[in-house]
Amino acid sequence: MSQVLHTPPQTPPPTDDLSALAARYGLTVSGARPSLREYVSQLWARRHFIGAFATAKLTAQYSQAKLGQVWQVMTPLLNAAVYYFIFGVLLGTKHGVPDYIPFLVTGVFIWTFTQSSIMAGTRAISGNLGLVRALHFPRAALPISFCLQQLQQLLFSMGALVVILLCFGVPVGPSWVLALPALVLQFTFNAGVSMIMARWGAKTPDIAQLMPFVLRTWMYVSGVMWSIDKLTAKDHLPHVVSVALAANPAAVYIDLMRFSLIDSFHAGQLPPHVWAVATGWALIAGVGGFIYFWKAEETYGRG
Amino acid sequence: MAEIPSSNVPTVVVDGVDIVYRVNGTGAGRGSATAALNRMLRREKAEKAAGVRKVHAVKKVSFVAYKGEAIGLIGTNGSGKSTLLKAVAGLLPVENGRIYTDGQPSLLGVNAAMMSDLTGERNVYLGGLAMGMSREQIKGRYQEIVDFSGINEKGDFITLPMRTYSSGMAARLRFSIAAAKDHDVLLIDEALATGDRSFQKRSEERIRELREHAGTVFLVSHNNKSIRDTCDRVLWLERGELRMDGPTEDVLQEYEAFTGGADKAPKAA
Numbered sequence: 058m059s060q061v062l063h064t065p066p067q068t069p070p071p072t073d074d075l076s077a078l079a080a081r082y083g084l085t086v087s088g089a090r091p092s093l094r095e096y097v098s099q100l101w102a103r104r105h106f107i108g109a110f111a112t113a114k115l116t117a118q119y120s121q122a123k124l125g126q127v128w129q130v131m132t133p134l135l136n137a138a139v140y141y142f143i144f145g146v147l148l149g150t151k152h153g154v155p156d157y158i159p160f161l162v163t164g165v166f167i168w169t170f171t172q173s174s175i176m177a178g179t180r181a182i183s184g185n186l187g188l189v190r191a192l193h194f195p196r197a198a199l200p201i202s203f204c205l206q207q208l209q210q211l212l213f214s215m216g217a218l219v220v221i222l223l224c225f226g227v228p229v230g231p232s233w234v235l236a237l238p239a240l241v242l243q244f245t246f247n248a249g250v251s252m253i254m255a256r257w258g259a260k261t262p263d264i265a266q267l268m269p270f271v272l273r274t275w276m277y278v279s280g281v282m283w284s285i286d287k288l289t290a291k292d293h294l295p296h297v298v299s300v301a302l303a304a305n306p307a308a309v310y311i312d313l314m315r316f317s318l319i320d321s322f323h324a325g326q327l328p329p330h331v332w333a334v335a336t337g338w339a340l341i342a343g344v345g346g347f348i349y350f351w352k353a354e355e356t357y358g359r360g
Numbered sequence: 361m362a363e364i365p366s367s368n369v370p371t372v373v374v375d376g377v378d379i380v381y382r383v384n385g386t387g388a389g390r391g392s393a394t395a396a397l398n399r400m401l402r403r404e405k406a407e408k409a410a411g412v413r414k415v416h417a418v419k420k421v422s423f424v425a426y427k428g429e430a431i432g433l434i435g436t437n438g439s440g441k442s443t444l445l446k447a448v449a450g451l452l453p454v455e456n457g458r459i460y461t462d463g464q465p466s467l468l469g470v471n472a473a474m475m476s477d478l479t480g481e482r483n484v485y486l487g488g489l490a491m492g493m494s495r496e497q498i499k500g501r502y503q504e505i506v507d508f509s510g511i512n513e514k515g516d517f518i519t520l521p522m523r524t525y526s527s528g529m530a531a532r533l534r535f536s537i538a539a540a541k542d543h544d545v546l547l548i549d550e551a552l553a554t555g556d557r558s559f560q561k562r563s564e565e566r567i568r569e570l571r572e573h574a575g576t577v578f579l580v581s582h583n584n585k586s587i588r589d590t591c592d593r594v595l596w597l598e599r600g601e602l603r604m605d606g607p608t609e610d611v612l613q614e615y616e617a618f619t620g621g622a623d624k625a626p627k628a629a
Binding site: 075076078079082083084085086087089102103105106109110113114116117120121188189190191192193194355356358 | 369370371372373374375376422424446447448449450451452453458459460461462464465466467473475477478482485486489490491492494495521
């Protein structure tokens with residue numbers, strides 16, 4: 058009995074004492090946001106986790122299916138087939154576009170990369186609260202890891218794409234090397250946008266319900282199944298609209314990939330200063346998105 | 361009880377901490393579109409009206425934990441034990457007060473990073489990486505982890521997907537992975553409740569080791585025996601308030617009287 062009476066006066070000592078005690082032994086506040094530099098180095102230290110988490114997610118995706126990992130290639134191919142049927146056959150957007158199937162499939166695959174990265178980014182925090190509330194790691198690891206998973210998925214699709222290209226008689230050329238920098242830039246852009254969306258999605262999970270509509274609209278203006286170059290050449294569009302269409306980051310990355318892989322897609326079809334625009338978007342989204350995400354680091358997982 | 365002398369070096373200082381949860385959409389009959397809109401437009405002011413309920417989970421709790429201590433957290437269900445642990449781990453923000461820690465306390469909770477569709481082997485790596493171990497460290501301890509979990513005692517289970525494991529097996533693997541790392545401050549939430557008796561014994565052994573290596577271990581449990589076996593100090597939380605803080609035996613006696621006597625005639629305290 059005596060303990061019950063004795064202990065309570067001891068437990069809440071004056072507040073100043075405790076913080077002074079903590080300061081004397083160099084204790085730090087739990088769960089405080091690290092500086093940007095420290096954050097980057099923490100993230101770098103977790104790079105193996107980011108990679109392993111992405112691969113694990115990718116593998117787990119089809120582990121219950123009978124065909125297993127074959128779906129990694131089948132899913133994008135089926136997607137491309139559906140789009141070909143609708144836009145190539147039914148609506149006839151293919152008129153005047155040479156190598157329409159390679160053109161379309163490249164567009165679909167590259168667009169899907171951006172789309173699913175952003176979608177996964179939106180749910181990166183809100184869909185993984187269990188992980189966020191149980192373990193300590195820089196939260197940016199999550200959206201980046203999801204983008205990496207989409208990149209791995211894209212590499213499977215690119216394998217299928219190469220087969221399609223060769224089947225349709227598109228020759229292997231030196232410009233294929235350009236696919237690499239284009240992918241790096243696109244990945245940086247995707248990761249940046251994902252981090253922005255992850256912060257929004259963490260605060261308001263409802264955004265995940267809205268995103269499919271935003272993304273679908275974005276897809277239709279990005280020239281995934283039609284040629285922006287053909288449309289802007291017709292001259293009846295206001296200048297602002299054609300500039301906006303050409304500077305759209307999704308369209309820029311799609312056209313860069315088409316330019317590097319398809320020989321009949323020549324440099325004249327690319328918007329002006331295309332590499333500068335592609336790099337600019339990647340830097341703005343990548344750096345801006347990272348800082349924006351870091352600013353709310355300590356709030357993720359609340360409530 | 362293992363006697364590990366506690367030093368006077370503090371590892372965790374909890375200073376007048378309040379933790380409040382906010383839950384959306386609880387207004388009876390008004391968790392509707394209008395309530396949601398109200399919530400978005402008016403934020404703080406209309407929280408109550410818009411069906412946001414505040415749950416005051418931890419109230420004005422203060423204590424200091426020292427190096428070498430194993431501290432048990434007890435209390436009836438919903439008394440705020442797990443919430444307090446999460447806040448100490450820096451995973452839940454506090455409403456008022458401060459929590460100071462030495463290094464990064466880790467919650468024994470790798471299960472969140474693990475995927476049931478992957479094999480036990482891959483989960484060992486994934487869990488280890490999630491806790492911040494390097495690939496080499498995991499490789500070095502891999503055999504130790506598998507042996508400790510005893511997963512392979514009944515055949516080669518480690519190469520099967522975790523969804524094929526029994527709940528006890530999965531829990532054992534999780535504990536083994538989490539305990540493979542040396543933590544400065546380790547927070548354990550009900551992890552020892554699962555597993556058979558021999559595994560529980562091994563786990564308690566491992567917790568003692570972790571205390572010697574590291575610093576401070578916090579253990580949440582409803583099993584008074586495992587608290588007695590591993591802890592030398594106990595904090596008793598009730599309705600979010602720190603009701604008692606003292607040596608294990610003293611606090612547990614009071615606690616047992618409280619819980620045991622609850623359905624009998626209430627004693628005058």
